[in-house]
Amino acid sequence: MLVVAIAPLAYYVTAIIAAARFFHRERGRSLSSYRPPVSLLKPVKGVDFASYQNFSSFCHQNYPEYEILFAVNDDSDPAVPLIRRLATEFPARQIRVITGAAQIGANKKVNNLIALAREARHHILVLTDGDVRVGSNYLREVVAPFADAKTAAVTSFYRGIAQRSLGAELEAIGASSDFFAGVLVAEWKEGMTFALGASIATTKQWVSKIGGFEAIADMHSDDYELGHRIAKAGGEVLLSREPVWTMYPAQTPRGFWNHQVRWARTVRLCRPGSYLGLIFTHGLPWVVLAAVAAPAKWIAAAYLFAYLILRLVMAWTVGIWGVGDDVLRRKLWLVPLRDAIYFAVWLASFASNRISWGGEQFKMKKGQMVPADSPKSEEA
Secondary structure, eight states, X not given: OTTTTHHHHHHHHXXXXXXXXXXXXXXXXXXXXXXXXXXXXEEOOSOOTTHXXXXXXXXSOSOSSEEEEEEESSXXXXXXXXXXXXXXXXXXXXXXXXXXXXXXXXXXXXXXXXXXXXXXXXXXEEEEOTTEEOOTXXXXXXXXXXXXXXXXXXXXXXXXXXXXXXXXXXHHHHIIIIXXXXXXXXXXXXXXXXXXXXXXXXXXXXXXHTTOGGGGTTBSOHHHHHHHHHHHTTOEEEEOSXXXXXXXXXXXXXXXXXXXXXXXXXXXXXXXXXXXXXXXXXXXXXXXHHHHHOSSHHHHHHHHHXXXXXXXXXXXXXXXXXXXXXXXXXXXXXXXXXXXXXXXHHHHGGGOXXXXXXXXXXXXXXXXXXXXXXXXXXGO
């Protein structure tokens, strides 16, 4: 037990090195002057506590030519009046809204992406979620790498803007202090073979090479699948130094728990081997067991102290110094609580292969969403 408990501590050190390596390298890199026209694709559903500010951030880009295409499921969506207001207040921007996308697969977001890609006028496509906010140099940063013909996709970290809610803050802390550590270790050791959903830039050519967005219309983790399929097709997926912001709305304890379990279960079903391996990155339960098994009190204390110091240093290096997450900066002390909860979430994710998404029940089969009442779900 004492030996195994060293594994997560070694992982924390590895993540600290990976973060220092990535951000030192990227912050010293000069930005290419490559500025081709861009189509921004934004599938949206509903609004949140900061939707207009998020939408309008894309109208303030320090970039010569781009269009912004929104897609909603129907004209009654609450986002439509905000989009129309945006078009009025920024007449110099090319802003369009598309409704009524064909239902090609179970993933409604991807159905909207299919419709958006067909309407896009430009070769470079930049995909962002509806709850994403960006800085004025965002397009310059994510498009410049395409000056190299080997670049097939560019994806971004995301910082949290959370409402005053423990659940919202814990979600933001989890992403910036833990999830991104794993991303950086993967980028260092094997290169990027996936993408992060908040922001993905790619091209029509590469989308076509993987069979179009239609190929992932039934996939739950469309962001992961898009990046993974591009990488498998021989494209280079890059991690941008330019983070975006994403919103974490207030939620009930039950809503927080259900959302965390759904996300964890999805990761488990998409990457079962990697997900099982996460057990060796859960430092808190291992050091508690090591402390119980330790033959002397000073050894127990050393394990607990090592966890606390290394875990907080990793969180600070990745989430605060690297990504610049203000929620983590203010709430760093919540990291051990988040770790305890997430270990319980990790265990709970094995209880079922079923998820609830968009008010519907699905079973997961090789990453695909199969309606729970479909005959195919019996095979899932």
